[in-house]
Amino acid sequence: xxxxxxxxxxxxxxxxxxxxxxxxxxxxxxxxxxxxxxxxxxxxxxxxxxxxxxxxxxxxxxxxxxxxxxxxxxxxxxxxx
Numbered sequence: 001x002x003x004x005x006x007x008x009x010x011x012x013x014x015x016x017x018x019x020x021x022x023x024x025x026x027x028x029x030x031x032x033x034x035x036x037x038x039x040x041x042x043x044x045x046x047x048x049x050x051x052x053x054x055x056x057x058x059x060x061x062x063x064x065x066x067x068x069x070x071x072x073x074x075x076x077x078x079x080x081x
Contacts (some may be wrong), residue, residue: 002065007058019062020057024048031059 009022020030034044041056
């Protein structure tokens with residue numbers, strides 16, 4: 001189990017299966033987009049109730065692992081049909 005697994009989940013019935021912060025509908029893309037726009041983790045947590053600093057850092061770790069090809073990401077069904 002990776003450290004970010006405690007904070008990240010992906011379920012077919014939640015946000016189309018996109019990775020989200022566990023227990024929320026906040027997509028990782030939203031967190032990462034906010035970081036890319038220059039917002040601090042503290043600002044992001046303030047903007048999204050239910051989000052924690054630990055979850056923001058988990059989103060960063062998840063993205064880093066994905067970029068480093070350390071994890072296998074399933075292809076969307078549309079691409080495998």
